[in-house]
Structures are given as C-alpha cells and as structure tokens.
Amino acid sequence: MPDFSILIEYFDVYMEGFINTIYSSIIALIGSFVLGTLIAIFRISSIKPLRWAGTVYVEFIRNIPLLLVVFVFFYGLPSLGITLSGFVCGTIGLTVYTATFIAEAIRAGIMSVPKGQTEAAQSSGLTYVQTMRYVVLPQALKIVIPPLSNQFINLVKNTSVLGVIAGLDLMYFGDQVASKTYATFDTYIFVALFYLVMTLPLSYMALHLERRLAKNG
C-alpha cells in the first residue's frame, strides 16, 4: 500500500499541478486541432507551395522528440529576446507537436471520403470551401474520431514534459513532493493516479464514440 498520508498532506500541491495539466491539455487540444486541420488542408491543397509547407512542417516536427520541440521554445525564444513561462512554452510546444499527428489523421480521413462526394458538391455550384465544410469534413471527422481520440490521450500524458521546464504541471509538482518526502515511489504512484483520472474517462469516451459510430455505419 502506498502511504496515503503523502496524498493527504500534499493534496493541495497535487491539485495545483492537476489543474494546470488540465489547462495545458485543453489549450493544446484546441490549438492542435485547429492547427492540425489547417495543415491537413495545406497538405491536400492543389497549390504546390502550401502542400510543400505542410509536408515540411509535418515531417520535421513529428520526427523530433517532443522534449526537444519544447526546448526550442523554452531555450530558443529567450535568445530572440522573448521570455515565456515554462507553462506557456510547454503548451505551445505540445500544440505544435501534436498538430502534426492530428494533421496526418485528418488528412487520411479527408482522403478516404470518395471523390464522387466532392464532384457532386462542386457540380451543384458549391465553392471549394463550402464543399469542404458541408460535405467532405463532416464525413472525414467521423472516420478520424478513433485515431484522434488516441492522439488526445497521448496529448494529456505528454503534458508531463512541462515538468522538465518548470511548467507547474502535475509532474512538476510531483517532483516537488518527492524531493520533500523522499518517498519517491509512493509520491509518483499518486501522480500516476491523477493522470488516470484524466485519461481513463477519455479512453472510455473514445470507445463509446467508436461503438456508436460503428452502429450508425
């Protein structure tokens, strides 16, 4: 049994980290979804420079460790005279990194919508943007929900990189607690439990959504 007195004594500390992790997750989730969709649209665009830019972005960022992407913002920006907190840098890094995976998932989703859908929409006079918005994206989203929910669960867990750059997240405060109690193992068990409180419901929701979508075909 882990020592629950640690949890009770440092509950406020844990909670502060927990709340910050939720904030960071939500901001990065929305940010990476918007950015990822945009990049996905770039990547399937008929305009070559856009396609090229999208590909370069995805291939570079997703093939670098997340920690290094975050370091770029945390240690790189100050050399340009911009200093942001660990929380902000970590969340931006996370957004930029996760966006690549979301872009790939959405791109695959868009590509899987039959070409006839676009042709039907365009032959009725809808513009490219209208075709995307009313016909292609709603169908693509259905297909990408399972891979996207995976990415979102990864995102929540990946917020732990904030701990390395004093990002005031759950991992950061977990480190603080551990250095005070010296009960390293017990301390991190509670950290893990706090992560599970966030990720298990997400997992469950993903499963539920997947089943519902499967039913509706």
Added chain:
Amino acid sequence: MILFRQVEKHYGNFHVLKDINLQIEQGEVVVVVGPSGSGKSTMLRCINRLETITSGELTVNNITVNDKKTEINKLRRDIGMVFQHFNLYPHKKVIDNITLAPIKVLGLTKQEAEKTAMYYLEKVGIGEKADQYPAQLSGGQQQRVAIARGLAMKPQVMLFDEPTSALDPEMVGEVLDVMKTLANEGMTMVVVTHEMGFAREVADRVVFMDKGHIIEEATPAEFFSNPREERARLFLNRVLNH
C-alpha cells in the same frame, strides 16, 4: 446551348477525346452511346469542368467553360448532374441532400428550399423518404433523390453519367421513367447510357462514340435501324443481340 468545337483531351499520353464537334440545342435530349472507354463520360464531364479540355472550344450558353475568367461555380448552378454511383451525401438526410446547394449557392431560405425539395421529391415519387438517410434507400430510390437534387437547382441542362449502370435490373425502370418524364417536359438532357431502349424511345439524337471520336450522329430511328458506320453496326450487334 452546348457547343464543342475541335475539342481534344489528353490524360498524359492517353488521347481521350479526339476532335469532338457537337452542338446541343435547348430542349434537346441527346443520348451518347458507345463501348466502354470510348470517352463518353469524359466528354460529359467536360461540360461542367469536372474534367478540363486540352484544346479546342467548349461553350455553355456562350460562356467558355475553360476560360480562366469564367466563374465556374456560377456556370455549374445551371448544369445539373447525376452520377453512376448517385453520390448522395451519406451524412445528410434526403431532404438536406436536396436543399444544401439551393440554400448555400442560390441563397434560398430553408423553408423555400424545403418546399422546392419536397416538390421534386414528390415528382420523382418518393416524397415519403424525405427524412431518411440515403443508406436506408434502395439504389433506385437513391438515384431518384439524386435527380431531385439536380432539379432543385432549376438547371437549364441535366447531365446523366450512366445513371442506371450501378442499379439492380429491377430498379432501372423506375429511374428511366423519371428521366422520360423530364424529357417530355422539355428539359435539355445529355445522357451517357447503355440503355438502348431509352435511347430509342426518348432521344432526339443519338451520338455514337468510339476510341475518343464521335463516329456517328443520327436520330434514334436512323441509328438503330440503319447505322451508317461499320463500328456502330458492330456495337449495336453486340449490345442488342444478347
């Protein structure tokens, strides 16, 4: 109304359309027949620029289809299209399939668009299916919805790209009946099909294509009883005697 003049089209090295010259007048029903791969569908799809031509001139209502200055979306409003695989929007109810373009393109209100949609759904005989999803309908019903969707834009011409080829045999008739009604009401129609019965009965003119060329243009009576070209004769032998 639709005019092809010396139209050529290449897909890379493949020469799909060769020196196409064709004029289609308002109110005319033109049926395009020919072996698979003869370029019929490609020719049809050039009319609303789902395919682009390589050279030559193609105009609809005196507007050059492939001119960069042409607002293609504006031109497409007036050209309805029905596809082999229906291409209904699976995530939208039947009624919303039909009202999407009238609302977003023509700027109709939802009520106006739904009223028009219901009128055309009744016309194709499936008013009661308005609130269902495409997947709940049979192929023939889906294709009739697709026709209603095209008509709801009140186009000046309707293009049909093998509208019955993906249907079970017992559903072909219901779709052809709708098309016959349209033809009798004076709709300008260009129909690519393998339904020779339909061509014979409904067409004002039959266009026979082979290997990217228009080989023969004639009234159905002439074409079916006395085709001038050898290739047309061979084709008719194959499709009529089986």
